[in-house]
Amino acid sequence: MLKNTEERTLESLKLDHDTFKHLTTISTGSILILATFIEKFFQNPNWKGLIAFTFVSLMICTYTSVIEMFRISHEGVAGKPSNKKRPLWSKMVPLLSCGCFLLGILSLVVFSMKNFLR
Numbered sequence: 001m002l003k004n005t006e007e008r009t010l011e012s013l014k015l016d017h018d019t020f021k022h023l024t025t026i027s028t029g030s031i032l033i034l035a036t037f038i039e040k041f042f043q044n045p046n047w048k049g050l051i052a053f054t055f056v057s058l059m060i061c062t063y064t065s066v067i068e069m070f071r072i073s074h075e076g077v078a079g080k081p082s083n084k085k086r087p088l089w090s091k092m093v094p095l096l097s098c099g100c101f102l103l104g105i106l107s108l109v110v111f112s113m114k115n116f117l118r
Contacts, residue, residue: 057104
């Protein structure tokens with residue numbers, strides 16, 4: 001029974017790690033898309049503040065996702081997850097990562113629609 005619980009916990013950590021790996025990939029790709037939009041399509045874009053907001057949101061998402069991947073990777077170094085209580089800031093990192101990703105993508109979509117439909 002205990003081994004089964006440990007296996008499920010380790011599998012959960014692997015899935016969490018993959019989630020943040022994908023968030024990192026998508027965020028950096030979205031930053032490149034934003035740069036392409038600005039360079040190729042929008043000579044004089046509307047709502048320029050969204051450019052900065054999108055960039056900052058996606059950079060925070062990338063940074064916090066990498067931090068969370070390192071935390072998850074070191075969680076099971078000894079072969080099983082740690083039972084130590086995590087500090088509050090450590091619990092907020094995944095929420096910050098996901099929240100910044102959603103805000104960054106939303107602002108990228110709004111920016112794109114505003115400038116494509118003018």
